[in-house]
Amino acid sequence: MTALVPAVAVPSFALAWWLACYLIGRDPGRWVLRWAAAALATYAIGVAAWTVAPGAMFAQVLLCLPALGWAGAVVALLPLTPPERRPIDRGALVLGLLFLVMVVALPGVGRLVALSPLLGGLTLLWRLRAQVVPRMLPLALTLMAVLYAFALGLLLSPAELGGDALLIGAIGVDLLVVGYLIAVAHATEAGERLRPDMRRALIAGLAATVLVGVPAAVTMLLVPGHDGVALVQFGVVAVTSAVAGLTGRLRRLLDKAALYDDAALRSDRSTLFLNADALLRRREPRRLGSIGEPEFLRLTRRALNDFADLDRLARSPLTDMPVVERRLAGREDQPRARARELRAVLRESVSALRPPGPFSTTDDWRYYNVLQFCCVLGLNPYARRQRGDGMSREARLAVDWFRRYVSRDVARQWQREAAMVVAERLWTDLGGRHRALPGRPATDEITTRNA
Structure with a gap:
């Protein structure tokens, strides 16, 4: 093993594993972050496999799999x-499953077939680029995909180029940039800040890479040919990088273990830590007054979807709306307190959609029903195991109606349309002009289509 191999492999492994853990820790419920984290994690494992067994089939497969996650x-x-x-x-x-089988079955450069799903996904992204935020995302991802394909093709080539370590490092740089771009896209779509939180996590990741990665690389260089030693070093680096990327979540787990017998103290500490994390990811208050109607609609729809998650609501720019400010007057101003008031505002906005009279499932009730029962109450009518414990009579009737007569896709479409109505009410309070938000269909058109 030459000095170049651990010098490239260890930092590539450490940073990729750190970023994968950071993306998962940022918001585990978002599939876009899960896929990006999976791509980075498989690359990191592929680096370790290539270091132990250069050119092995297992290592080649692992280095191709990030394309599927991407x-x-x-x-x-x-x-x-x-x-x-x-x-x-x-x-x-x-x-994805079909191409996974093909990547395993095909030899050498044939494994480049893993790039096909990525090409298809980028083609769709370009077709819808007018609706993608940030606007430069398709171009940036395409450029990184070209560089990744070029480096991967050289790595899988049967020709002996003698620069495998550098090619693996180049692939790692591409994937780190892609992970960052995905984080930017998620933060933009969610209305959150990325830079302060990622900067703090990056400093922790770099510190872990230097303090643990350098001794690991030196150990691998001084004890060449011992695969067990190399794998142990990669394991130590993985644990340290995971701690750097998942600091907040690990801290809460430690509190649960250490303070298991003091629920009040555990709850207070959890609130303080969540408030601190939310402060890093909240947008500046002045930004809310400058956003346009389409973004305001997207933020409202996201807030309704996250109604039950107070942590996500605490990071929403909608917590700076004037109506929330008025409700907080004279009380402690903390992110979670703002989130609770935003939840109350959303609940009142949904209640305002309720038509007069007893509960019904007529066309006039569809917006109220889909938001009240699916968002505010958090019920999933399409769950296989539906528990009726503690549900009101109205909730049971609504769940049964959704299951019998409303398909999942129709319910989601109604939810999008109802979110537009709520967003228009909130937009008026924000000081926007009183007109229908972009994309909101006319009432008569909706009634005719869904009758």
């Missing part, structure tokens, strides 16, 4: 309506 992240970024997204998501999953 393709999944691109598909998750597509701005699609619910009826459009379901077949594309299903098709992407089936094709």
